[in-house]
Amino acid sequence: MSETSTTLIQILEGALLAAGRPLTVAQLGELFEEHERPPNADLREALGVVAERCTDRGFELVEVASGFRYQVRQSLSPWVGRLWHERPQKYSRAMLETLALIAYRQPITRGEIEEIRGVAVSSNIIKTLHEREWVRIVGHRDVPGRPAMYATTRQFLDYFNLKNLDQLPALAEIRDLETLNAELGFNEPLPAAAAQHAEVENLSGPDETSPDHGMTH
Amino acid sequence: MSETSTTLIQILEGALLAAGRPLTVAQLGELFEEHERPPNADLREALGVVAERCTDRGFELVEVASGFRYQVRQSLSPWVGRLWHERPQKYSRAMLETLALIAYRQPITRGEIEEIRGVAVSSNIIKTLHEREWVRIVGHRDVPGRPAMYATTRQFLDYFNLKNLDQLPALAEIRDLETLNAELGFNEPLPAAAAQHAEVENLSGPDETSPDHGMTH
Amino acid sequence: MPFAVVLGKAMTELPRDLYIPPQALEVFLEAFEGPLDLLLYLIRRQNLDILEIDVSAITEQYMRYVELMDAMQFELAAEYLLMAAVLAEIKSRMLLPRAVDTDDDEEDPRAQLIRRLQEYERFKKAAEDIEELPRVERDTWVGSAEPPDLNRVRTDAEVDMRELLLALGEVLRRADMFESHHIQREALSTRERMSEVLEKLSGRQFVPFVALFSASEGRLGVVVTFLAVMELIKEALVEIVQTENFGPIHVKARSE
Numbered sequence: 001m002s003e004t005s006t007t008l009i010q011i012l013e014g015a016l017l018a019a020g021r022p023l024t025v026a027q028l029g030e031l032f033e034e035h036e037r038p039p040n041a042d043l044r045e046a047l048g049v050v051a052e053r054c055t056d057r058g059f060e061l062v063e064v065a066s067g068f069r070y071q072v073r074q075s076l077s078p079w080v081g082r083l084w085h086e087r088p089q090k091y092s093r094a095m096l097e098t099l100a101l102i103a104y105r106q107p108i109t110r111g112e113i114e115e116i117r118g119v120a121v122s123s124n125i126i127k128t129l130h131e132r133e134w135v136r137i138v139g140h141r142d143v144p145g146r147p148a149m150y151a152t153t154r155q156f157l158d159y160f161n162l163k164n165l166d167q168l169p170a171l172a173e174i175r176d177l178e179t180l181n182a183e184l185g186f187n188e189p190l191p192a193a194a195a196q197h198a199e200v201e202n203l204s205g206p207d208e209t210s211p212d213h214g215m216t217h
Numbered sequence: 218m219s220e221t222s223t224t225l226i227q228i229l230e231g232a233l234l235a236a237g238r239p240l241t242v243a244q245l246g247e248l249f250e251e252h253e254r255p256p257n258a259d260l261r262e263a264l265g266v267v268a269e270r271c272t273d274r275g276f277e278l279v280e281v282a283s284g285f286r287y288q289v290r291q292s293l294s295p296w297v298g299r300l301w302h303e304r305p306q307k308y309s310r311a312m313l314e315t316l317a318l319i320a321y322r323q324p325i326t327r328g329e330i331e332e333i334r335g336v337a338v339s340s341n342i343i344k345t346l347h348e349r350e351w352v353r354i355v356g357h358r359d360v361p362g363r364p365a366m367y368a369t370t371r372q373f374l375d376y377f378n379l380k381n382l383d384q385l386p387a388l389a390e391i392r393d394l395e396t397l398n399a400e401l402g403f404n405e406p407l408p409a410a411a412a413q414h415a416e417v418e419n420l421s422g423p424d425e426t427s428p429d430h431g432m433t434h
Numbered sequence: 435m436p437f438a439v440v441l442g443k444a445m446t447e448l449p450r451d452l453y454i455p456p457q458a459l460e461v462f463l464e465a466f467e468g469p470l471d472l473l474l475y476l477i478r479r480q481n482l483d484i485l486e487i488d489v490s491a492i493t494e495q496y497m498r499y500v501e502l503m504d505a506m507q508f509e510l511a512a513e514y515l516l517m518a519a520v521l522a523e524i525k526s527r528m529l530l531p532r533a534v535d536t537d538d539d540e541e542d543p544r545a546q547l548i549r550r551l552q553e554y555e556r557f558k559k560a561a562e563d564i565e566e567l568p569r570v571e572r573d574t575w576v577g578s579a580e581p582p583d584l585n586r587v588r589t590d591a592e593v594d595m596r597e598l599l600l601a602l603g604e605v606l607r608r609a610d611m612f613e614s615h616h617i618q619r620e621a622l623s624t625r626e627r628m629s630e631v632l633e634k635l636s637g638r639q640f641v642p643f644v645a646l647f648s649a650s651e652g653r654l655g656v657v658v659t660f661l662a663v664m665e666l667i668k669e670a671l672v673e674i675v676q677t678e679n680f681g682p683i684h685v686k687a688r689s690e
Binding site for chain 1: 467468469470471513517550553554555556557558559560561562563564565566567568569570571572573574575576577578579580581582
Binding site: 231234235237276286287288289290291292293294297298300301308310313314316317318320321322323324333334353355356357358359366368369376377381382383386 | 575576577578579580581582583584593595597598599600601602604605623625626628629630632633635636670671687688
């Protein structure tokens with residue numbers, strides 16, 4: 001490795017630790033004066049070396065939604081966790097289910113969340129999600145009352161160690177109602193309308209999608 | 218090196234990086250359950266290895282008065298320093314309120330400010346005000362805890378182009394902001410940022426945008 | 435871990451049979467996130483696939499829960515009652531002979547219910563998955579180190595006097611709501627002088643009273659200083675000491 005790139009690697013290491021938050025390749029590039037700024041490819045290559053240099057260390061370099069950051073290896077959490085006296089916060093099922101719906105179905109209104117969960121969503125849950133900056137309002141649905149539509153934020157992804165929404169665990173498949181009709185406790189065939197819904201179901205959510213525009217996820 | 222001590226070294230690395238503050242040997246020992254706690258000699262030896270493993274890195278392990286901490290190498294400051302070259306952040310409303318109360322009610326303690334504001338005053342705010350040399354400690358109130366009393370400085374007056382505090386608008390006028398605007402000859406509308414400060418509830422530290430009011434800096 | 439203690443007996447799992455000790459009902463219901471969750475539980479307890487549920491049997495069970503709740507004079511959550519109505523409708527439909535050609539627009543409520551259950555279960559599972567994701571502050575922590583000393587070109591934020599006043603106006607308005615605080619108008623020069631006097635006194639035992647005054651400030655300056663000292667005495671921040679009649683007066687910060 002050339003001398004310059006050794007310096008480059010050290011600069012990246014130092015900056016990532018000094019920042020204490022994720023930094024994007026662009027932000028790392030801005031550490032350099034314009035005339036000495038390495039091309040992004042070099043930065044990425046250097047980041048690769050930074051990551052390699054963590055082999056066998058108590059920390060690793062990971063890429064999350066807001067960029068690259070050093071973080072403590074998960075296997076060490078039993079010990080490192082003792083640095084803090086409070087136990088990590090537990091989130092209620094109601095809150096996690098609401099968050100899951102926002103994450104997988106965004107943009108989604110509170111009413112739509114309630115429809116799927118079958119119960120009211122408490123304002124406290126929405127408030128907490130806002131305060132944690134895990135969700136934000138991205139617009140209002142053009143229906144009476146113009147309810148707010150929620151989506152997740154980069155901070156949500158960062159917090160759960162994700163680079164993007166695609167990295168969320170896959171939603172469980174739903175079996176096709178039509179073909180399983182025989183197994184149902186029902187004796188008669190389903191009416192056509194129900195069968196149609198069942199098809200749509202496989203493609204999109206319970207949202208207002210009509211069978212005509214079957215949108216794919 | 219035995220396997221156990223590799224784990225030990227990784228635990229120390231992880232903890233030091235996660236803590237973001239110096240940790241003493243005793244504090245590091247407390248990361249372990251009593252029955253598995255390594256003797257201090259082992260901890261010190263492991264810290265030695267942790268330090269060695271920083272050779273050629275952008276950071277190093279140093280011992281300061283309150284313990285061991287990772288520190289970014291001084292030689293990297295020209296680059297790392299640019300992390301903080303970003304545009305200055307707007308001060309939070311919490312900070313402005315604190316400053317205003319110190320100006321108008323000096324000498325005043327932190328507890329008294331908190332009582333009037335109804336919320337805690339973060340240490341960061343006090344620190345920032347000190348760093349800007351806008352406030353100073355002029356004594357300590359003779360009550361339990363002997364809290365410091367704050368007052369404004371000459372620099373504060375200079376910054377706001379005041380000869381003395383009497384030139385600050387009288388409190389009674391402040392209650393009626395519209396009149397005040399007129400009296401002070403502020404005919405233009407308030408800067409957007411200032412108006413927004415009034416909306417963003419209780420953010421301490423540098424102003425952050427809450428997702429609801431997408432404000433641009 | 436027991437999720438309820440009933441009559442001194444710890445309950446570690448949900449009851450296997452339908453009978454729930456009445457005292458446990460409330461806790462039992464809290465264990466569910468709503469009617470869909472309860473229905474899923476009833477189905478799972480029978481080790482059934484959602485698609486194989488015997489609507490009739492599940493309805494019976496659900497209704498008995500609801501009746502039990504009602505007997506307990508619980509304020510039944512609207513959601514539970516609504517589900518009871520849905521189930522009742524399904525059951526009644528199944529008892530009726532079915533017209534061959536029903537209007538296609540109307541969806542079979544059974545299929546609709548099953549779909550809702552499936553949909554809910556997906557997200558129940560998704561919530562569990564999210565809970566399992568490695569997360570900051572529980573499974574990992576973001577690393578940081580002390581930055582080097584920086585010759586930071588300090589770019590401090592600009593503050594407009596109006597922002598300061600706006601902030602103060604806001605505090606005052608809030609303080610007005612709590613009537614215990616009254617900030618009345620006072621001469622700020624006195625307050626400013628109070629700070630100066632305190633600073634002069636800090637770190638020293640006794641300061642001669644006269645040393646606080648400066649002739650060069652003229653009469654007004656003397657008056658302001660005097661008022662400031664009076665205010666400091668009133669606020670118990672300084673004390674005045676005179677050891678003998680007509681002797682020199684000394685001022686001392688209370689806490690020094």
